[in-house]
Amino acid sequence: MIRYDLKCTGGHRFEAVLPSMFSDNPECECGAATARIPARVAIGGAASPGPSRDDMPTTWRGTRNGDKELIRSWHTKMVEREKLEEKYPELAGDRRPVLAHEGAFASEPVRAGDAIAAQLAQETFGTTSPTDNP
Structure with a gap:
C-alpha cells in the first residue's frame, strides 16, 4: 500500500x-x-549529529572559567559524538593536532601536515627538521 x-x-x-x-x-x-x-516536505524532525569537536570551547573563558557543569556537559556530548563518529567516520572531520590557533591563526588554525607548518618552522626556528641544529 x-x-x-x-x-x-x-x-x-x-x-x-x-x-x-x-x-x-x-x-x-x-x-x-x-x-x-508531490508530497509535502516535513522538516520538523530533521536529524542532527550534534556539536562537533570544532564547536567545543578551547579557552578558559570559553569554559566559563572552568565551570564544572559546562565541562561535564561538553564531555557527555563528545562521548556521544565519538560513538557516532565510530559508526559514521565521515562525520569525524579533521582530527590532526592543532599547532597554532591564536593571533594570525585564530580564523584558520595551523594543523600538523599543513603546508604552512614547514614554512612557519623555517621562519621561527631556522629549520624544518627537528634534528637539524643551526
Whole structure:
C-alpha cells in the first residue's frame, strides 16, 4: 500500500492509500477528477549529529572559567559524538593536532601536515627538521 497526496480540479487536497503505483486515482468527495501531487516536505524532525569537536570551547573563558557543569556537559556530548563518529567516520572531520590557533591563526588554525607548518618552522626556528641544529 502506498500513500499519495492528491488534488482535485476543484482545489481540494487529500491523501489516499492505493494498492500500487499503477492504480487509478480515486475521485474526490466532490466528484471531481484528481491528480497526484508531490508530497509535502516535513522538516520538523530533521536529524542532527550534534556539536562537533570544532564547536567545543578551547579557552578558559570559553569554559566559563572552568565551570564544572559546562565541562561535564561538553564531555557527555563528545562521548556521544565519538560513538557516532565510530559508526559514521565521515562525520569525524579533521582530527590532526592543532599547532597554532591564536593571533594570525585564530580564523584558520595551523594543523600538523599543513603546508604552512614547514614554512612557519623555517621562519621561527631556522629549520624544518627537528634534528637539524643551526
